[in-house]
Amino acid sequence: xxxxxxxxxxxxxxxxxxxxxxxxxxxxxxxxxxxxxxxxxxxxxxxxxxxxxxxxxxxxxxxxxxxxxxxxxxxxxxxxxxxxxxxxxxxxxxxxxxxxxxxxxxxxxxxxxxxxxxxxxxxxxxxxxxxxxxxxxxxxxxxxxxxxxxxxxxxxxxxxxxxxxxxxxxxxxxxxxxxxxxxxxxxxxxxxxxxxxxxxxxxxxxxxxxxxxxxxxxxxxxxxxxxxxxxxxxxxxxxxxxxxxxxxxxxxxxxxxxxxxxxxxxxxxxxxxxxxxxxxxxxxxxxxxxxxxxxxxxxxxxxxxxxxxxxxxxxxxxxxxxxxxxxxxxxxxxxxxxxxxxxxxxxxxxxxxxxxxxxxxxxxxxxxxxxxxxxxxxxxxxxxxxxxxxxxxxxxxxxxxxxxxxxxxxxxxxxxxxxxxxxxxxxxx
Amino acid sequence: xxxxxxxxxxxxxxxxxxxxxxxxxxxxxxxxxxxxxxxxxxxxxxxxxxxxxxxxxxxxxxxxxxxxxxxxxxxxxxxxxxxxxxxxxxxxxxxxxxxxxxxxxxxxxxxxxxxxxxxxxxxxxxxxxxxxxxxxxxxxxxxxxxxxxxxxxxxxxxxxxxxxxxxxxxxxxxxxxxxxxxxxxxxxxxxxxxxxxxxxxxxxxxxxxxxxxxxxxxxxxxxxxxxxxxxxxxxxxxxxxxxxxxxxxxxxxxxxxxxxxxxxxxxxxxxx
Numbered sequence: 001x002x003x004x005x006x007x008x009x010x011x012x013x014x015x016x017x018x019x020x021x022x023x024x025x026x027x028x029x030x031x032x033x034x035x036x037x038x039x040x041x042x043x044x045x046x047x048x049x050x051x052x053x054x055x056x057x058x059x060x061x062x063x064x065x066x067x068x069x070x071x072x073x074x075x076x077x078x079x080x081x082x083x084x085x086x087x088x089x090x091x092x093x094x095x096x097x098x099x100x101x102x103x104x105x106x107x108x109x110x111x112x113x114x115x116x117x118x119x120x121x122x123x124x125x126x127x128x129x130x131x132x133x134x135x136x137x138x139x140x141x142x143x144x145x146x147x148x149x150x151x152x153x154x155x156x157x158x159x160x161x162x163x164x165x166x167x168x169x170x171x172x173x174x175x176x177x178x179x180x181x182x183x184x185x186x187x188x189x190x191x192x193x194x195x196x197x198x199x200x201x202x203x204x205x206x207x208x209x210x211x212x213x214x215x216x217x218x219x220x221x222x223x224x225x226x227x228x229x230x231x232x233x234x235x236x237x238x239x240x241x242x243x244x245x246x247x248x249x250x251x252x253x254x255x256x257x258x259x260x261x262x263x264x265x266x267x268x269x270x271x272x273x274x275x276x277x278x279x280x281x282x283x284x285x286x287x288x289x290x291x292x293x294x295x296x297x298x299x300x301x302x303x304x305x306x307x308x309x310x311x312x313x314x315x316x317x318x319x320x321x322x323x324x325x326x327x328x329x330x331x332x333x334x335x336x337x338x339x340x341x342x343x344x345x346x347x348x349x350x351x352x353x354x355x356x357x358x359x360x361x362x363x364x365x366x367x368x369x370x371x372x373x374x375x376x377x378x379x380x381x382x383x384x385x386x387x388x389x390x391x392x393x394x395x396x397x398x399x400x401x402x403x404x405x406x407x408x409x410x411x412x413x414x415x416x417x418x419x420x421x422x423x424x425x426x427x428x429x
Numbered sequence: 430x431x432x433x434x435x436x437x438x439x440x441x442x443x444x445x446x447x448x449x450x451x452x453x454x455x456x457x458x459x460x461x462x463x464x465x466x467x468x469x470x471x472x473x474x475x476x477x478x479x480x481x482x483x484x485x486x487x488x489x490x491x492x493x494x495x496x497x498x499x500x501x502x503x504x505x506x507x508x509x510x511x512x513x514x515x516x517x518x519x520x521x522x523x524x525x526x527x528x529x530x531x532x533x534x535x536x537x538x539x540x541x542x543x544x545x546x547x548x549x550x551x552x553x554x555x556x557x558x559x560x561x562x563x564x565x566x567x568x569x570x571x572x573x574x575x576x577x578x579x580x581x582x583x584x585x586x587x588x589x590x591x592x593x594x595x596x597x598x599x600x601x602x603x604x605x606x607x608x609x610x611x612x613x614x615x616x617x618x619x620x621x622x623x624x625x626x627x628x629x630x631x632x633x634x635x636x637x638x639x640x641x642x643x644x645x646x647x648x649x650x651x652x653x654x655x656x657x658x659x660x661x662x663x664x665x666x667x668x669x670x671x672x673x674x675x676x677x678x679x680x681x682x683x684x685x686x687x688x689x690x691x692x693x694x695x696x697x698x699x700x701x
Contacts, residue, residue: 257538
């Protein structure tokens with residue numbers, strides 16, 4: 001025990017006297033989580049907020065285009081711009097601005113949209129009324145009006161915009177135009193039937209409405225936000241990034257004479273790595289605490305949603321500790337296998353990014369192809385992420401996270417055993 | 430705990446002295462061969478060697494001769510391909526921990542943490558040998574004092590000169606009063622004063638019963654220090670005797686350097 005405690009003290013002193021190492025271990029995760037959350041928060045808001053400027057080219061200049069402009073103004077996440085350099089936007093100019101990446105989206109309302117839609121609605125209403133009345137009165141609609149060709153609202157997208165963004169914009173524009181069309185149909189009926197009482201009392205609100213509920217395992221409903229999503233994901237990324245300094249620490253130790261001396265003392269490899277493992281585990285817990293403090297106290301000051309942890313603090317620490325164990329095990333294993341910084345540093349960095357990608361830190365696992373969804377299940381970062389989501393978003397308890405915790409601890413034990421076996425095998429060469 | 434540790438080490442020392450009087454071999458090497466993985470040549474070839482307890486044995490040889498490989502096997506750092514090594518009649522295979530408790534190793538490179546102070550380094554390595562905490566601190570300070578380093582006990586190793594680092598390196602290998610001490614070039618790159626302090630300390634340790642196995646390129650130093658010398662070349666022991674006997678065995682040889690050149694040749698031993 002004394003040897004173990006002395007090893008921890010030695011590692012602690014070495015870390016304390018390495019300001020660069022301290023910055024990497026504690027400041028970088030904080031910077032990472034703040035930066036990513038601010039960016040992701042903007043993305044979250046872009047689906048329901050008010051942040052993206054769009055170019056609106058009005059070639060119609062009719063009632064309908066006015067209506068469209070008004071409706072665009074009402075959409076929270078879109079700010080329509082119809083003038084550029086104090087001149088009305090043309091389709092060519094808009095195209096150029098999108099192609100150059102100055103703006104990400106342009107909507108072009110075609111010429112004659114208002115009149116065309118009006119005529120089409122008149123024709124349709126006339127048809128209905130004719131059929132309803134069973135007469136062909138003065139052939140007002142069906143013969144006098146000719147069929148209108150469909151009009152196209154053109155959308156220009158910056159090539160860098162992602163499919164999810166395009167889909168949400170197309171959906172919003174489609175809904176908006178459909179609403180306007182519906183209103184125009186009502187107006188057409190009003191025009192033909194007069195201001196009858198029954199028509200004015202007609203309920204024009206949508207009959208089908210949507211309610212978004214986020215069920216949780218304990219029955220509470222929680223509203224997920226960027227912080228609730230990002231803290232677990234990027235905390236895990238930060239914890240697993242510890243693989244890099246830890247493996248380099250082991251490689252460095254092996255490269256200097258101290259390792260030769262330690263190998264000739266009556267201690268085993270487990271004692272040599274136990275001090276490092278414990279200190280870095282402690283570092284991961286401190287990192288997690290810092291990020292929690294950040295989410296609860298600093299994020300609201302930065303205008304970000306507050307991190308809601310409820311009464312699950314203990315469980316969160318259980319997950320962070322288990323994830324820390326898995327990261328420590330992997331770091332020790334890589335440090336044991338590799339012999340130089342040149343081998344360990346790039347491999348460690350790429351591996352963390354790979355585990356994060358596979359584990360669902362960037363793209364949710366459910367959105368991955370089938371094969372990748374299976375592969376995701378072998379990423380320790382995915383186990384940690386699922387456990388965090390169980391607590392943060394699904395309000396699960398200890399039994400819910402037990403399988404993931406078991407996997408993380410099992411991973412730690414396996415990596416340490418492999419590291420020891422590899423070390424012993426290597427000694428025989 | 431402290432008493433037990435003291436008793437154990439006093440007993441070891443006594444036994445060592447007794448064994449010395451009886452010329453017991455504390456290290457027995459039989460048919461030792463080592464071929465590294467992927468190598469086309471043998472680094473050590475069928476070496477038979479016995480080192481008497483209480484002696485200072487100098488292992489001399491040109492670069493690449495196999496000195497470090499032999500020392501590494503004796504210290505348990507690498508395993509032999511063939512042959513048998515017994516340290517105080519024990520083998521690494523069955524008694525690694527026991528052997529490690531009775532040996533001390535002073536590697537050629539500075540086996541110290543540059544960011545820790547001399548005292549912190551020594552307290553750490555002393556703890557790894559299981560020296561009780563209460564015993565360790567005075568022991569460290571006493572050794573630092575003996576080697577003129579007490580005023581620098583709380584200075585970081587990275588600020589030390591080469592000679593100072595060598596002395597701390599030596600202390601780290603002898604804190605637990607080893608029965609057998611392995612030193613790989615302990616005086617390389619140090620000034621005359623540090624070299625003298627180190628050799629004096631080694632002689633003191635030997636007087637107290639420690640068997641010393643030592644490699645060096647300083648042949649004059651080896652001649653002065655060693656009770657027996659083995660010259661190794663191309664993985665084989667080509668000569669072994671007391672320094673005086675070796676000198677007298679070669680016609681016109683005035684010292685160990687003449688013997689060494691005569692036996693190993695004048696050609697450069699560069700290898701990669």
